[in-house]
Amino acid sequence: MALGVSTALALLYSPAHATTIRIGATPSFSDALNDIIASFQNYYIINGNLTYNVVVTTDTTDNLKSAIVSGGATGPYDLFLSSGYVSPYDLATSNPTLVVGSPFRYAIGSLMLYSTSVDISAGLPSSLTKDFVIADPATDFYGKATAQVLATTPGILTALHGDHVKTRDDIGSTFAAVDGGIYGYGFVAKSQICQYYGGAEHYVDGTYHHEYRSNNAAHPYLELALKGIKIARTRATDEEAELASFINFLTGVGTSVGTDILKQYCYKIP
Structure with a gap:
């Protein structure tokens, strides 16, 4: 009898078999995403006795989108989390059979000028005679926003003619170049340098920053609306359930745990 009770208790408290979803995300979101995933897994162990695994690939938006297009129904991702809105909408309009539903907004980012050594707290210097770095506007949504800011910046033509505007492939490598001291300052994502608490x-401490807001009349840029879209990858029923639960967790449906983490990384919630 005792053995039967023990067995029953073991079955009651043993997690169900693990399911796995796969996410393609851009580098600027990786730190926040890792924290969200850890909390998501813990939340569903406690609330539902479910073991949810999440495999993340971080890459440029263009590379992620290319992998989705070439992968088809057996492609590499269940969910695409972009640092902008263009690629999810492009997938939905140009390759509608590869996605499920419409793009959804999960966070709003902001653009920061950042330095570990130069006081740029008032913004870009009036004389742009030193090298600085931005994400490539051709491949990165934060880079596009930076290009819009620079287009309204006095002295930018001088900086371009002097080859002082350097680029990195994405906002992740741009941050690394500034944080590592390769460049005196550069434009990064606010979420890479900011934590919100208390x-x-x-x-x-000891770093410098200046925020460029999208609605600033002097240096406007298109809002950094981070959007995701569900990919039409072949999934089992339990994988489909995990994916739906993750999207709800990320967007604050049913619990605010995921959106609270986004706020901690200084994202605005849609």
């Missing part, structure tokens, strides 16, 4: 934003 009712205030916090930055690493």
